[in-house]
Amino acid sequence: MAHLFEPIKIREVTFRNRIAVSPMCQYSSTNGYANEWHLIHLASRAVGGAGLVFTEAAAIEPKGRISPQDLGIWSDKHIEYLEKIVHSIDKYGAVAGMQLAHAGRKASTAKPSRGGKPVDESQEGWRPVISSSAIPFSSEHPTPEALTIEGIQEIINAFVQAAKRSAQAGFKVIEIHAAHGYLLHQFLSPLVNQREDEYGGSFENRIRLLVKIVERVRRILSDKYLLWVRISATDWVENGWDIEQSIALSQKLKSLGVDVIDSSSGGIIPGVNIPLKPGYQTEFAERIRREADIATGAVGLITLPEQADEIICTGKADIVLLGRELLRNPYWANSAAKQLGHEKLWPLQYDRAW
Numbered sequence: 001m002a003h004l005f006e007p008i009k010i011r012e013v014t015f016r017n018r019i020a021v022s023p024m025c026q027y028s029s030t031n032g033y034a035n036e037w038h039l040i041h042l043a044s045r046a047v048g049g050a051g052l053v054f055t056e057a058a059a060i061e062p063k064g065r066i067s068p069q070d071l072g073i074w075s076d077k078h079i080e081y082l083e084k085i086v087h088s089i090d091k092y093g094a095v096a097g098m099q100l101a102h103a104g105r106k107a108s109t110a111k112p113s114r115g116g117k118p119v120d121e122s123q124e125g126w127r128p129v130i131s132s133s134a135i136p137f138s139s140e141h142p143t144p145e146a147l148t149i150e151g152i153q154e155i156i157n158a159f160v161q162a163a164k165r166s167a168q169a170g171f172k173v174i175e176i177h178a179a180h181g182y183l184l185h186q187f188l189s190p191l192v193n194q195r196e197d198e199y200g201g202s203f204e205n206r207i208r209l210l211v212k213i214v215e216r217v218r219r220i221l222s223d224k225y226l227l228w229v230r231i232s233a234t235d236w237v238e239n240g241w242d243i244e245q246s247i248a249l250s251q252k253l254k255s256l257g258v259d260v261i262d263s264s265s266g267g268i269i270p271g272v273n274i275p276l277k278p279g280y281q282t283e284f285a286e287r288i289r290r291e292a293d294i295a296t297g298a299v300g301l302i303t304l305p306e307q308a309d310e311i312i313c314t315g316k317a318d319i320v321l322l323g324r325e326l327l328r329n330p331y332w333a334n335s336a337a338k339q340l341g342h343e344k345l346w347p348l349q350y351d352r353a354w
């Protein structure tokens with residue numbers, strides 16, 4: 001039986017352990033560019049022993065940013081600094097992962113330290129925001145423009161170009177962000193998608209945009225690259241997107257060459273009561289893994305080494321992703337290795353502290 005520190009190989013990519021840094025916005029970019037903050041932040045977590053280090057959500061086009069300070073990958077000019085980051089992550093033993101995203105109707109908001117509310121052009125924001133349908137996220141948010149068929153084609157192309165740039169920068173894992181109420185989730189969920197064309201209504205129609213993106217992106221990636229998709233396995237709302245649809249979607253994505261389903265949840269509408277507790281989303285990773293027969297990542301309030309190890313040892317997921325715990329402690333993987341009695345990952349420079 002596998003354990004947390006057993007390396008895992010998927011296609012031609014080997015991870016030294018099953019611990020991943022979950023994508024986390026840093027609200028530290030100007031015009032989408034990565035900078036020294038991202039380099040230090042991400043490389044520290046590679047030094048800290050993680051097997052996979054994801055960037056934050058990188059916007060595939062400027063109006064796909066959640067905040068004006070988000071990372072972006074809509075231009076070839078973004079590649080150079082990202083390449084430097086990948087080089088450092090590789091050098092310290094981790095695999096570098098890029099998350100590609102479009103915020104849709106949740107775009108153009110202030111960064112959390114500035115209150116997180118929608119901002120317009122007067123505060124570095126932009127209009128219009130776009131979505132599957134012209135329904136705002138809340139009464140405070142702008143009403144989005146429903147994408148036309150031509151607009152959808154442009155989004156697909158932008159994801160493909162962004163994936164190409166990611167590969168060019170050296171990222172070995174490319175994750176399509178289809179969770180947390182952002183644009184692709186706004187197509188998946190019947191709570192938002194009210195379209196009457198081939199992108200709305202039935203399950204097949206609602207998943208069509210994601211499926212087209214995955215088909216096109218997988219086609220440009222060789223076996224040296226992994227394609228992950230992050231989904232919200234449930235909206236936690238009756239008549240919303242749910243685990244059964246997630247399983248059916250995952251089966252389809254597997255057939256298209258997706259390697260891992262990163263199983264998160266929620267975010268599609270405000271005010272939803274989510275039953276938070278340690279490992280509260282792991283059950284979704286487990287069901288998708290078992291019922292869609294695809295590798296999964298478990299995420300959400302995983303903080304303890306024994307807890308993470310149990311998830312892997314009992315076959316609930318293939319990889320665990322940690323967010324806030326890895327903000328608190330970039331060396332979590334090292335400490336966990338010590339606690340669970342595995343070989344040290346500790347860099348030689350820190351050896352006397354082991």
Ligand SMILES: Cc1cc2nc3c(=O)[nH]c(=O)nc-3n(C[C@H](O)[C@H](O)[C@H](O)COP(=O)(O)O)c2cc1C
Nearest residue numbers: 022023024025056057299300301302322323324325
């Ligand atoms: C500061 C912060 C920024 C985040 N940014 C992203 C992001 O860019 N993309 C994403 O998919 N999830 C994002 N998340 C969600 C995390 O990846 C993770 O799924 C969530 O925090 C739950 O895991 P945790 O309990 O280990 O923190 C963010 C979370 C935090 C705390």
